[in-house]
Structures are given as structure tokens and as C-alpha cells.
Amino acid sequence: xxxxxxxxxxxxxxxxxxxxxxxxxxxxxxxxxxxxxxxxxxxxxxxxxxxxxxxxxxxxxxxxxxxxxxxxxxxxxxxxxxxxxxxxxxxxxxxxxxxxxxxxxxxxxxxxxxxxxxxxxxxxxxxxxxxxxxxxxxxxxxxxxxxxxxxxxxxxxxxxxxx
Amino acid sequence: xxxxxxxxxxxxxxxxxxxxxxxxxxxxxxxxxxxxxxxxxxxxxxxxxxxxxxxxxxxxxxxxxxxxxxxxxxxxxxxxxxxxxxxxxxxxxxxxxxxxxxxxxxxxxxxxxxxxxxxxxxxxxxxxxxxxxxxxxxxxxxxxxxxxxxxxxxxxxxxxxxxxxxxxxxxxxxxxxxxxxxxxxxxxxxxxxxxxxxxxxxxxxxxxxxxxxxxxxxxxxxxxxxxxxxxxxxxxxxxxxxxxxxxxxxxxxxxxxxxxxxxxxxxxxxxxxxxxxxxxxxxxxxxxxxxxxxxxxxxxxxxxxxxxxxxxxxxxxxxxxxxxxxxxxxxxxxxxxxxxxxxxxxxxxxxxxxxxxxxxxxxxxxxxxxxxxxxxxxxxxxxxxxxxxxxxxxxxxxxxxxxxxxxxxxxxxxxxxxxxxxxxxxxxxxxxxxxxxxxxxxxxxxxx
Numbered sequence: 001x002x003x004x005x006x007x008x009x010x011x012x013x014x015x016x017x018x019x020x021x022x023x024x025x026x027x028x029x030x031x032x033x034x035x036x037x038x039x040x041x042x043x044x045x046x047x048x049x050x051x052x053x054x055x056x057x058x059x060x061x062x063x064x065x066x067x068x069x070x071x072x073x074x075x076x077x078x079x080x081x082x083x084x085x086x087x088x089x090x091x092x093x094x095x096x097x098x099x100x101x102x103x104x105x106x107x108x109x110x111x112x113x114x115x116x117x118x119x120x121x122x123x124x125x126x127x128x129x130x131x132x133x134x135x136x137x138x139x140x141x142x143x144x145x146x147x148x149x150x151x152x153x154x155x156x157x158x159x160x161x162x163x
Numbered sequence: 164x165x166x167x168x169x170x171x172x173x174x175x176x177x178x179x180x181x182x183x184x185x186x187x188x189x190x191x192x193x194x195x196x197x198x199x200x201x202x203x204x205x206x207x208x209x210x211x212x213x214x215x216x217x218x219x220x221x222x223x224x225x226x227x228x229x230x231x232x233x234x235x236x237x238x239x240x241x242x243x244x245x246x247x248x249x250x251x252x253x254x255x256x257x258x259x260x261x262x263x264x265x266x267x268x269x270x271x272x273x274x275x276x277x278x279x280x281x282x283x284x285x286x287x288x289x290x291x292x293x294x295x296x297x298x299x300x301x302x303x304x305x306x307x308x309x310x311x312x313x314x315x316x317x318x319x320x321x322x323x324x325x326x327x328x329x330x331x332x333x334x335x336x337x338x339x340x341x342x343x344x345x346x347x348x349x350x351x352x353x354x355x356x357x358x359x360x361x362x363x364x365x366x367x368x369x370x371x372x373x374x375x376x377x378x379x380x381x382x383x384x385x386x387x388x389x390x391x392x393x394x395x396x397x398x399x400x401x402x403x404x405x406x407x408x409x410x411x412x413x414x415x416x417x418x419x420x421x422x423x424x425x426x427x428x429x430x431x432x433x434x435x436x437x438x439x440x441x442x443x444x445x446x447x448x449x450x451x452x453x454x455x456x457x458x459x460x461x462x463x464x465x466x467x468x469x470x471x472x473x474x475x476x477x478x479x480x481x482x483x484x485x486x487x488x489x490x491x492x493x494x495x496x497x498x499x500x501x502x503x504x505x506x507x508x509x510x511x512x513x514x515x516x517x518x519x520x521x522x523x524x525x526x527x528x529x530x531x532x533x534x535x536x537x538x539x540x541x542x543x544x545x546x547x548x549x550x551x552x553x554x555x556x557x558x559x560x561x562x563x564x565x566x567x568x569x570x571x572x573x574x575x576x577x578x579x580x581x582x583x584x585x586x587x588x589x590x591x592x593x594x595x596x597x598x599x600x601x602x603x604x605x606x607x608x609x610x611x
Binding site for chain 2: 036043044045105106107108109110111114138140143144145146147148149151
């Protein structure tokens, strides 16, 4: 009886500790947080998972531009912004959007582009993503984006290492 | 709960003070840099570095300058140069806001501030600074620890005080409860001594007063029962003796008649005594009947008229000297009883040919009734006892005159319950004088 009980408990324990199954077809879409309330540890952007189902890049980017499904995220591109075309030169991707983005403030255009570029970096091994809308464009490399200031954390770590 | 609230309040207050100080200092620094940078015609790392190097007061852990797109033009750490800095503070500053955020962590205060660089009315970029301040962090840490220590000490003191006070209070309460149990068993000598100067002491004092009153009352009751039994036993013993004598001895009709008359006399005394005891019980036990404003003189005259045959039989002259306007608040029956008992005593204990003088005078606030006899007087040592029940100065004579030893007790009880006072002075061989006073009421009264 005791042995059965122990086996049952071990089975339950192993089941509880098992890693969450992952969806290999899932892609991550990044968007600015909606009604963002400042948090020291949380960046101004968030993400949600979408089932790609082996769709091509253009389809995924059109899907992206439709906006997020989660309520705490939002797309800051103007309503009606559409994907016009995509060009790829080697590992450099250029995304052409409809010219409605012209009306956006510089920083908003950068933030929206950064979210789109970060999404693209996760979809393929791009070395650079350029977002172009009308006569505006902005280019990003994977290491160009800083969403959190970790300098204080680094100092904290250094202090602990060298008191 | 209060201490926790106080602790939280102090913590929040101290943090708020630090916050406000730090905010204004860092925003000022950012604005200083923004103002200087807004004068630049060309924006690049070299020109920005040149301007910032001249600003010695801009001491910060990190200083970062971006253009309006968030692209970093200058970073004191060098990490973010030519990268897009999309920190929440930078995003907000590039939209035209001044931003300050801070966090206290592990003994350090990490503060961040950002302000827009405004050039000809539009945002051209932002200045972002970070300070990693262990000195202020240590002050906050020390403050928090001090508040925590004070709170803990106060908590401990409150708990200790509560325990000690609770123990002390319980002990005193137990003393009172023990005394109550002892008194429940009939020991009225029990006294509570709890010490201190608080409500419990007051309660103990009241309790002791109550016990004393109970003890006095119990003693009076015992003495009364004992005295009443003794006094009732005497005429009953006489009746038994007389009846035994009649039954056991051959006697002529004349002697038997004499014995039967004595039996009747003893029975009459027993009757009077019982009636007076009942009267006394009524005075003690019944609530005061509704008083009325009455003139004293007519009632006194009525009593004198009633006692005149008794006085004449004893050879005593009654003299009245009465003020007609003395009006008091009393029941007519009570006044009658007072005057009757005092005048009857004056006649009973007088000498043949003596006088009983009743005087009624009116003072400013009081009506004073004085009954003076010319009897044998009362010894000084007996004066303190004459109002006690069944007390007789001359027992033999009292019985001979039919006294019960209750008359003056009744008088004092009635006088007291009618807001009056009674006093006596006497001189052996000369006579006795009783003074009864009542508050006077100046109101028109219809003589009934």
C-alpha cells in the first residue's frame, strides 16, 4: 500500500515538474503596451504569441499590422496602415508601409518601427530591418534596440562583487 | 495596529521627502543640460560632448542624450551610442514631458530623470540621467531601521505593559471577588484592600462602605430581634407566673381578681408594645407618604387636648406657647406622633406637680418645637442611647408607667424622614428638653 502511494506521489511530482509543452509553430509579435504605467523593471513594449502555421513573411506582417489580440497591447500605427511591399537584399529587409505613418511623432514612429523590427528579427535571421513609410524611414539592427536601462543593475552587481 | 500604521506613515513620509528633493535636483540638472544643448546648431557626439564637458555640476552615474527619434547621440557609459534608446523615461521626454522615477533597492537609491530638449517650439531630443546613490540609500536604510527598531521597542513595551497591567488588574479583581464570596458566607468583617488610585480602588471603597452598612444593618437587626424577644418575654413571663399562681394556689376571689387584673395589665402592655413595634416597622419600611404644608400649632393643641386627662391624673400641668405661623412640610399623622410621644414622655417621667411646656418658635429658616419637662432628668451617660430601641433610663419606672422603650426611636425615625433634626439636653433633678426643628415654608395654608 505504501509502495503504491509512493509511486503515485512520484508520478504526480514528475508530472508537475514537466516543462510546459511548446508550440513550434508559434511566433512572437511585439507591440507597445497599452496605457503603459511606468514600472522600473518592465519595458514599454510587450509581446504575444501567434500561431504561424508556416505562413510566409508577408502574410505574418499583414497579420501583425491588424493589431494585437491581447488587451494590454496596442498598435500605434495609424488605423488603415497597410503593408505595401517587402524587399529583401541578403539579410537586410525593407518593409514598405502605406504613407499614413507620416503623421506620427518621431519617437512614436521609432517605437512602432522598433516593435515591428523586433518581430521581424524573430521571424528570420535578418541583420537589418528598415521601415519605410512615405518619405520617412528608420533602420534597426538586432543590437540597436534598448528597452531597459540595466546600468544601475550592473552597478549593483559590481558593488556586490567588489564591496 | 496603530504602530504599524505609524511605521508605514513614517516610512512613506521619509521616502516622499527624499523623492521630492531628488526629483527637483535631477530635473534641474536635466533642464540645465537641455537648455545648453538646445543652443547647438549641429548635433553629433562631438558637439554634445563639448557642451556637457563644460557643465561640471552634471554629476550623474549615467548621462544620455538622444535625438527626437530616440537615437543616442551621447552616452557617458558609451554603451548606447548610436543605438535606439526606447526607455520609458526617454519615450515620455521625447513626447514633451519631464519625467522622474526612482527606486530604493538593497541600500541604494536609483533615480532616473529625463527632460525634452526643445528647439524652436518642437522636441529635438531628450536628456536622460541616472543616479545610483548609496549615500542617500544608506540614510533611508538607517531611517527605516530606526523606525523599525523604535516600533519593535514600542510594541514590546506595550505588550509588556499590557501583561503586567493585566496581571495586576486580575489580582485586584480577584481580591474583590474573594471578598464578595466571603461576605456571601456571612462574614461582614471582610474588607477589600486593592491599593492604587483608580476605578478599582473606588469600587473597593464603595464595596467596603456597602459592607459596613450591611454589617451595621445586620447588627441592628440582631440587636432588635434580641431586644424585642427580651421585651416581649417579660410580660409573657409575668402572665405565665400569674396564671401558675392562680392554678396552684387556693385564693379568695378578691386576690384572684387582683391577679387577673395584673394579667390584663401585662397583656395590655404586650399589646401596646406590639403596636409600637408595628409602628416602628412602618416608619422604617414604608416610603414617605405625600407631605403637605401644615401649620404646626393646631396639631400641637390637639395633642395637648388629648393628653390633658393623663396629665391631670399625674398632677402635671401642660403649658403651651405657640407661634401660629410656623408652617412645615410634613404629614399630619407624623407631626401628631412626634408631639404625642414627646409630651407623653414629659408627663410620664415628670414629678407630681410638675410642668410640661411646649414651645413653638419661628426662626429665619426653621420652625423649632421644644418640649420641656420638670422630671428627674437623664444622666449624661444615658443621653447618647435614649433614641435606641428598647433603651430605658430607669427600667423599673418605665415598666411601671407602661413604657416600651420605643417611643423616642419612633420620634427620631419620623423626624429624620421629614427632613428634620432632634436634639436633647437634660439636667438630672431639673428636667429634660427636646428640640425638634424642621425647615419652614412660607406659604398660605388652609387649616384643615
